[in-house]
Amino acid sequence: QVQLVESGGGLVQPGGSLRLSCAASGSIFSIDVMGWFRQAPGKQRELVAIITSGGTTTYVDSVKGRFIISRDNAKNTAYLQMNSLSPQDTAVYYCNGVIRDSSGLKTYWGQGTQVTVSS
Secondary structure (H helix, E strand, C coil): CEEEEEECCEEECCCCCEEEEEEEEECCCEEEEEEEEEECCCCCCEEEEEECCCCCEEECHHHCCCEEEEEEHHHCEEEEEECCCCHHHCEEEEEEEEEEECCEEEEEECCCEEEEECC
């Protein structure tokens, strides 16, 4: 079994920064794409950023220039550096990974971590 565990969420003032981490563990053969999604109350879950195994990144327009996704393949960990945060960024952030294990390629989700941007 594979699990994704997120950390790094919390309360931050507008203009501040947070760094989220997502650690994958279990019987992992390889990790393809990893990404971050977020969901605000009453809204649809949306893709924030993705990073491929080769390091290619993609961001939703609203976070371009402010957020940076990265990964450490040796640690099976993805990160989301969030800068210049605004209240509109308040949401539960979920890590997602397309991971190959004993049963093939599967999508896994983390439990979510709350990010609140407020004065």
